Amino acid sequence: xxxxxxxxxxxxxxxxxxxxxxxxxxxxxxxxxxxxxxxxxxxxxxxxxxxxxxxxxxxxxxxxxxxxxxxxxxxxxxxxxxxxxxxxxxxxxxxxxxxxxxxxxxxxxxxxxxxxxxxxxxxxxxxxxxxxxxxxxxxxxxxxxxxxxxxxxxxxxxxxxxxxxxxxxxxxxxxxxxxxxxxxxxxxxxxxxxxxxxxxxxxxxxxxxxxxxxxxxxx
Amino acid sequence: xxxxxxxxxxxxxxxxxxxxxxxxxxxxxxxxxxxxxxxxxxxxxxxxxxxxxxxxxxxxxxxxxxxxxxxxxxxxxxxxxxxxxxxxxxxxxxxxxxxxxxxxxxxxxxxxxxxxxxxxxxxxxxxxxxxxxxxxxxxxxxxxxxxxxxxxxxxxxxxxxxxxxxxxxxxxxxxxxxxxxxxxxxxxxxxxxxxxxxxxxxxxxxxxxxxxxxxxxxxxxxxxxxxxxxxxxxxxxxxxxxxxxxxxxxxxxxxxxxxxxxxxxxxxxxxxxxxxxxxxxxxxxxxxxxxxxxxxxxxxxxxxxxxxxxxxxxxxxxxxxxxxxxxxxxxxxxxxxxxxxxxxxxxxxxxxxxxxxxxxxxxxxxxxxxxxxxxxxxxxxxxxxxxxxxxxxxxxxxxxxxxxxxxxxxxxxxxxxxxxxxxxxxxxxxxxxxxxxxxxxxx
Ligand code: SF4
Ligand code: SF4
Numbered sequence: 001x002x003x004x005x006x007x008x009x010x011x012x013x014x015x016x017x018x019x020x021x022x023x024x025x026x027x028x029x030x031x032x033x034x035x036x037x038x039x040x041x042x043x044x045x046x047x048x049x050x051x052x053x054x055x056x057x058x059x060x061x062x063x064x065x066x067x068x069x070x071x072x073x074x075x076x077x078x079x080x081x082x083x084x085x086x087x088x089x090x091x092x093x094x095x096x097x098x099x100x101x102x103x104x105x106x107x108x109x110x111x112x113x114x115x116x117x118x119x120x121x122x123x124x125x126x127x128x129x130x131x132x133x134x135x136x137x138x139x140x141x142x143x144x145x146x147x148x149x150x151x152x153x154x155x156x157x158x159x160x161x162x163x164x165x166x167x168x169x170x171x172x173x174x175x176x177x178x179x180x181x182x183x184x185x186x187x188x189x190x191x192x193x194x195x196x197x198x199x200x201x202x203x204x205x206x207x208x209x210x211x212x213x214x215x216x217x218x219x
Numbered sequence: 220x221x222x223x224x225x226x227x228x229x230x231x232x233x234x235x236x237x238x239x240x241x242x243x244x245x246x247x248x249x250x251x252x253x254x255x256x257x258x259x260x261x262x263x264x265x266x267x268x269x270x271x272x273x274x275x276x277x278x279x280x281x282x283x284x285x286x287x288x289x290x291x292x293x294x295x296x297x298x299x300x301x302x303x304x305x306x307x308x309x310x311x312x313x314x315x316x317x318x319x320x321x322x323x324x325x326x327x328x329x330x331x332x333x334x335x336x337x338x339x340x341x342x343x344x345x346x347x348x349x350x351x352x353x354x355x356x357x358x359x360x361x362x363x364x365x366x367x368x369x370x371x372x373x374x375x376x377x378x379x380x381x382x383x384x385x386x387x388x389x390x391x392x393x394x395x396x397x398x399x400x401x402x403x404x405x406x407x408x409x410x411x412x413x414x415x416x417x418x419x420x421x422x423x424x425x426x427x428x429x430x431x432x433x434x435x436x437x438x439x440x441x442x443x444x445x446x447x448x449x450x451x452x453x454x455x456x457x458x459x460x461x462x463x464x465x466x467x468x469x470x471x472x473x474x475x476x477x478x479x480x481x482x483x484x485x486x487x488x489x490x491x492x493x494x495x496x497x498x499x500x501x502x503x504x505x506x507x508x509x510x511x512x513x514x515x516x517x518x519x520x521x522x523x524x525x526x527x528x529x530x531x532x533x534x535x536x537x538x539x540x541x542x543x544x545x546x547x548x549x550x551x552x553x554x555x556x557x558x559x560x561x562x563x564x565x566x567x568x569x570x571x572x573x574x575x576x577x578x579x580x581x582x583x584x585x586x587x588x589x590x591x592x593x594x595x596x597x598x599x600x601x602x603x604x605x606x607x608x609x610x611x612x613x614x615x616x617x618x619x620x621x622x623x624x625x626x627x628x629x630x631x632x633x634x635x636x637x638x639x640x641x642x643x644x645x646x647x648x649x650x651x652x653x654x655x656x657x658x659x660x661x662x
Contacts, residue, residue, distance in 0.1 A: 031262050038261030044511045058340055065581060066276060066338040073276075137284070138275040140291030141300050146273050198270040199341045205263070206342025213502065213512075215556025216580045218337050 001171055008178045016182035023189030024197055031198070047208040054207020055200055057219040064219035073131075080124030083117035084153065088181070090114070115164065118157045125154040145191065152187050155180035233597050235364030236322055240315035243359060248318055251358040252311035260351055267343045268307065271296060277345065280338035282583045283328055286607035293605070295335035295345035298324050302352045322361045325352035327598045328605075331462070331589035332549040337580065346589075350464065357464030365595025369459040372422070374468050377475050378455035379422030388450050390425040394433045398440075402662060405440045407432070410483065411447035416518075417485040418446050419476065421457035421493045421629055434656040435491060438524075441661055442532040446489070453479030456490050458499035462590025466507055473504030480515045488513075492520045492650050494550030494628035495588060502554060519551050521627050524655055525560040528567050535568055536660040542571035543654075544613070544621035546635060547582035548628035561627060564651055568658050573621045575612050583609050585626070587634025602634070603641040610642035617646055627651040 035042050057063045067074040088094060092108035099105040109117070129150055132142045159177035163170055187193055210218035256264070278284045278294035291297045302321040306313060313321075331346040339345075356362060362370070372381045382390075388409070395407040408414065418439065424431050439446050448454060453475040460468035477500075480488050490496060497519050505513045518526075527533040545565055551557045558579040565572050575582065586606035591598065613624060613635070624639070626632045626648050635648050 031266060034265060035262035039263060041506065041511065042262065054342065058342075066279075066340070069279060070276070135275060137278040137289065137291040137294040137297065138273065140294070141273045141275060141296050143273070192269065192272060195270045195272050195341065198266050202266050202270050202341045202343060206336055206344065210337075210553075214554050216553050216558075218342060218580075 001175065005171070005175050005178070008175055008182070012182055013178070016185045020185035020188055023186070024194075027189045027194055027197055031201070042205060045208050045213060046204065047212045050208045050211025051204030052207075053211055054218050055203050058203055066219075076124055076127050079120050080127075083120040083124070087114055087117040087121065087157070111164070115161060118161050121157045122154055122161070125150050125157075149187065149191050149193050152180070152184050152191070152193070156184055233323075233363050233594075235362050235367050236319055239322075239356075239359065239361030240319045243315040243318060243361070245312065245314060248313060248315070248359060249311035251355050252306050252313070254358065255351060255355045256306065256311070259354065263344070263347060264303075264351060267348060268303065270341050271299070271343055272341075274340075277335040277339045277343070280335040282332075282334075282586060282608050283605045286605050286609075293328060295329075295339075298329055299345060299348050303348055306352075306355070318356060318359055318361055321352055322356040322363070325349045325356065326363055326366070326462075327591055327594050327601065329589060330549070330584045330586055330591050332584035333553050334549070334581070334584060337553070353462070353464035354466065355464070362463050363594040363597070365597075366459055366463055366590050366593040369422075369593055370463045370465050370468060373455075373458070373460050373472055377452035377472060379457045379459055380426040382422055382425050382455075384452065387425055387454060390429055391432065391448060391450075394429050394436060398433045398436050402437060402440060405436060407436050408447045409450045412482075413484045414447035415445040415486050416447070417480045417483055417488045418448050418490075419454055419456040419480075419488055420491045421496050422455045423457075423629065424491060431491065431650070431652065434652050435520075437656060437661065438527070438533065438652065438659065441659060442527045444527075444532075447483055447485065449479045449483060451479060456488075456496040456500055457493065458496060458504060459590055459593055461499050461503050462495070462593065469499070469504050470507045473500060473508055476500065477505075477508070477514055485515070487516045487518050489518045489523045490520060492627045492629065492632075492652055494548040494554070495590075495630055498550040498554050519555060519557060521551060521557045521561045521564060521651060524564050524651060528564060533655065534660040535658050537658060538570040539568055539623075539654050539658050540570055541622045542573055542620045543569045543623040543625050543649075544573045544575050544616035545578075546575065546585065546624055546626045546628075546631055547579055548626065548631045549582070549584050549588055551628065552582065553580050561651070564655070565625060568651075568654050569625075571620065573616050573619045575616045577612075583612060585609060585628075585631040585634035585638070587630045587637070588628075592630055592634055592637075599637065603637050606634075606638055607642075609635070610638050610644060613639070613644050613646060614642070617644060622646055624648050625651055625654065 061074050061078045062068050090109040091114045092111060095105055095108040132138050132146060156177055159173050159180055162168060163173040163177050188196065206218055210216050273296065275294060275296060277296055281293060281295050283293040287293050292301065301324050329349045331349060333344065333346045336342055336344045369379045372379055376382065391407050391409065395405065398405045418435060420432060456476055458469055458472050460472060501513055501517050543565060545561060547558050586602050586609065591602055624635055624646055626635050627650060632648055632650065639646055
């Protein structure tokens with residue numbers, strides 16, 4: 001077990017960071033090159049002002065007609081995504097690890113907060129899972145991969161909470177937590193979790209088209 | 220598994236499609252799909268397919284989905300699933316029956332209205348994806364018969380309605396003569412080089428609605444506009460090829476149109492009340508020719524009427540009395556931002572204006588656009604049934620008193636007329652030009 005743990009927190013960790021960062025950059029570069037090769041005109045229409053106008057509306061809860069139409073979903077989506085990004089970055093245990101490895105540090109979240117945020121992520125995954133099952137238009141377009149990415153996202157948080165409270169075998173769950181976290185990082189460039197990379201770009205393009213060419217709102 | 224076909228899809232009795240698929244082999248299909256998916260498309264397609272999180276949030280944007288009791292097969296993303304996702308997943312290995320269904324979905328279950336792009340959190344453009352499917356089907360020769368006929372007309376005559384060159388000139392002279400009965404010194408100036416404005420119309424105007432040319436001539440004459448119309452092909456600004464997926468013909472049409480304007484050395488092209496034609500000259504056709512924006516400024520009739528009224532070149536003698544409501548055509552509103560100007564024109568010409576809800580960019584499509592009405596009678600029932608929400612929207616405006624639906628777009632005009640009849644709504648449609656012509660001061 002100790003061997004495995006050392007492997008997971010040593011070479012595997014760095015490998016997963018490398019894949020995450022490298023893979024994400026690769027995906028973005030690939031898209032950029034594809035656009036340059038085949039649809040160079042896209043850059044003609046990109047407008048910073050209208051990109052930001054569009055992104056600005058869509059990253060604020062209830063700032064668009066469609067967010068207002070789905071209040072529960074909107075609250076869950078925003079709470080879920082924010083917690084998902086904040087928790088791993090500001091968890092005390094993670095901040096300490098960064099400090100030990102690189103001698104960099106930043107303020108950390110109190111543990112109680114981190115637990116609440118983790119529970120929000122888990123609850124969000126459950127919500128999305130149920131929504132995929134019960135909402136016909138979502139069920140219709142749901143494929144196995146959608147459940148896989150939900151599972152991948154929930155895993156580090158579920159195992160993290162279990163390890164924190166030292167339920168079951170703490171060493172096992174810490175190990176599972178590390179490994180599932182790494183799996184999630186690695187999955188970003190290779191699954192549709194990459195919407196986190198592309199969403200600002202598609203939004204920016206549509207925002208630019210609507211703003212600069214169509215003179216219309218897109219929210 | 221959810222079923223993969225839309226409920227109550229119309230029985231396809233479309234000769235164009237049936238004959239098209241009769242000659243298909245799997246090999247040919249695969250080649251066409253490959254050609255489009257790895258040769259003609261690029262970053263947009265990739266980003267849209269990769270980013271879509273299958274959340275279904277685009278569904279409620281679509282009048283098909285809303286009108287067909289939330290059938291998931293009519294959700295924007297549901298249409299992508301039935302077409303592009305399958306083509307991608309099976310790497311182009313799909314059969315003729317699949318192509319038939321894909322053509323029906325892409326060409327008659329979507330108006331390319333882009334409302335869903337305003338509802339998807341990522342701004343995924345399902346209309347673009349449906350155009351990609353249409354392009355593939357076009358390359359395979361699988362196109363609904365009626366719209367293919369108009370595309371053939373475009374190819375042979377450069378206009379949509381098989382109008383012959385002399386018939387065109389004849390029609391203009393006929394309308395000039397008619398209008399001179401009302402205003403004796405009126406002219407429809409043909410081939411006037413160096414005029415300020417080229418006035419262009421869609422093929423159906425000379426074919427079926429010549430009185431619209433008469434009305435426009437009166438408006439332009441009274442406003443003292445220095446204008447002209449071409450006596451050569453290139454006068455038609457419409458474009459069904461854009462909707463069948465025949466980009467090459469689209470390019471020829473737009474080139475002829477712009478070159479005609481350039482030959483006459485006009486400063487601007489003013490076009491009649493048509494939405495799809497506006498999309499073609501302002502957004503799609505010009506891009507195909509390599510112009511990010513139209514090479515010669517394009518002014519839609521709404522914009523032009525607004526200008527004439529604002530500048531006092533047209534004065535209103537008495538306001539239009541019957542209460543009106545306004546339908547926002549997708550192609551000039553989500554496509555051109557003319558919604559406020561349209562309202563300004565309505566307010567200046569009509570005494571009672573009642574808003575439809577939702578309106579402006581959020582208005583529902585008429586369900587005729589995107590070439591759907593041009594696919595003809597086999598799909599008419601499906602089309603009007605797929606826009607129950609529009610009927611409800613109009614009925615609500617009627618309850619508030621509206622008697623007239625102003626529809627400043629040809630496609631919308633016909634589509635809304637069909638809806639009014641089918642749902643027995645008891646209101647009438649008018650073009651903005653009809654109203655303006657009626658209320659303006661004339662000599
Ligand atoms: S473009 Fe319009 S008609 Fe087509 S799927 Fe989107 S909302 Fe529906
Ligand atoms: S709203 Fe956008 S991301 Fe969601 S299913 Fe529709 S197209 Fe895909």
